[in-house]
Amino acid sequence: MISTKLKRYYDPTFTVSDDYKASLPDLQNGPASLIEGADVPIQQVGISDFKLPLKYPRPDGELITLETSVDGYVGLEAGKKGINMSRIMRSFYEFQDDVFHPDKLEEVLEKYREDLDSQSAYLRLSFNYPISQESLRSGLEGYQYYTVAIEGTMNTNGDFRSFIHLDFEYSSACPCSYELSEHAREKREVVSIPHSQRSVANLTVELNEEIFIEDLVQHCQDALMTETQVMVKREDEQAFAEMNGAYQKFVEDAARLLYEELNDEERIKDFVIRCVHMESLHSHDAVSRICKGVKNGLR
Numbered sequence: 001m002i003s004t005k006l007k008r009y010y011d012p013t014f015t016v017s018d019d020y021k022a023s024l025p026d027l028q029n030g031p032a033s034l035i036e037g038a039d040v041p042i043q044q045v046g047i048s049d050f051k052l053p054l055k056y057p058r059p060d061g062e063l064i065t066l067e068t069s070v071d072g073y074v075g076l077e078a079g080k081k082g083i084n085m086s087r088i089m090r091s092f093y094e095f096q097d098d099v100f101h102p103d104k105l106e107e108v109l110e111k112y113r114e115d116l117d118s119q120s121a122y123l124r125l126s127f128n129y130p131i132s133q134e135s136l137r138s139g140l141e142g143y144q145y146y147t148v149a150i151e152g153t154m155n156t157n158g159d160f161r162s163f164i165h166l167d168f169e170y171s172s173a174c175p176c177s178y179e180l181s182e183h184a185r186e187k188r189e190v191v192s193i194p195h196s197q198r199s200v201a202n203l204t205v206e207l208n209e210e211i212f213i214e215d216l217v218q219h220c221q222d223a224l225m226t227e228t229q230v231m232v233k234r235e236d237e238q239a240f241a242e243m244n245g246a247y248q249k250f251v252e253d254a255a256r257l258l259y260e261e262l263n264d265e266e267r268i269k270d271f272v273i274r275c276v277h278m279e280s281l282h283s284h285d286a287v288s289r290i291c292k293g294v295k296n297g298l299r
């Protein structure tokens with residue numbers, strides 16, 4: 001039963017005084033006795049997937065503004081009930097007009113540690129990054145969009161690490177299927193089409209120094225050669241078929257080709273690559289995972 005003294009209406013003229021604000025319950029900063037469950041540290045607590053437009057640098061000096069999904073977390077010590085959750089977003093917004101690249105995350109993470117009185121912090125910015133792609137033979141151009149995330153971590157010692165995640169889509173023509181098809185043609189004059197499939201390499205690279213997304217994409221293109229195409233006329237389709245003939249690959253080959261390419265890149269400290277061939281022969285996928293695995297790096 002609601003007390004008859006309580007009013008059911010919203011007062012649009014009501015303003016909040018300092019005294020009133022001070023009287024508001026502040027549960028997250030309450031005593032440890034309010035903690036539910038084990039009174040232990042929490043490694044990451046914060047906000048996932050808040051969105052805003054952010055600026056990123058292009059290699060030509062231009063900036064591009066992209067819708068970005070942000071995950072921001074801090075560590076919480078034992079004995080503390082909760083974090084001041086809104087500060088994850090409010091502190092981030094202080095940087096909203098800046099240009100974002102992996103090293104920039106260090107500043108935001110420092111700010112998180114300061115504003116949320118926390119020892120460790122984590123940040124991940126996810127966005128779709130467009131790069132213009134030229135068709136193979138017809139001279140047309142179209143935008144290829146790459147799923148990208150830049151990630152930064154800061155541990156309790158204040159050590160900063162930065163990462164880029166990139167998904168690179170390519171076609172993989174099966175070398176075994178090619179040989180079997182040739183065999184059928186030669187021995188029995190039977191038309192036969194080897195299978196190939198849309199494939200994706202999920203890269204995580206830890207950086208020694210800054211690298212443009214364009215450079216990372218170029219490494220993938222140089223390693224795999226058969227990136228999926230945007231603009232395709234008949235002459236491009238034929239070129240793509242020849243390209244796939246020239247660069248056939250098993251999922252193991254894809255992983256090792258990328259390893260060879262990234263291993264020589266000095267700006268990259270460590271990497272993990274997961275290649276997924278979404279088989280057209282099978283109803284399941286063929287997968288490989290390879291990592292450089294330097295000491296204290298990724299595994």
Ligand SMILES: Nc1nc2c(ncn2[C@@H]2O[C@H](COP(=O)(O)OP(=O)(O)OP(=O)(O)O)[C@@H](O)[C@H]2O)c(=O)[nH]1
Binds near residue numbers: 082083084
């Ligand atoms: N810690 C915590 N807060 C939550 C959660 N879900 C919602 N919130 C709310 O997040 C709101 C904002 O938190 P604060 O940043 O502490 O807000 P504030 O105390 O007005 O802001 P400051 O002036 O920075 O102290 C609070 O009203 C919380 O109830 C949760 O799971 N954990």
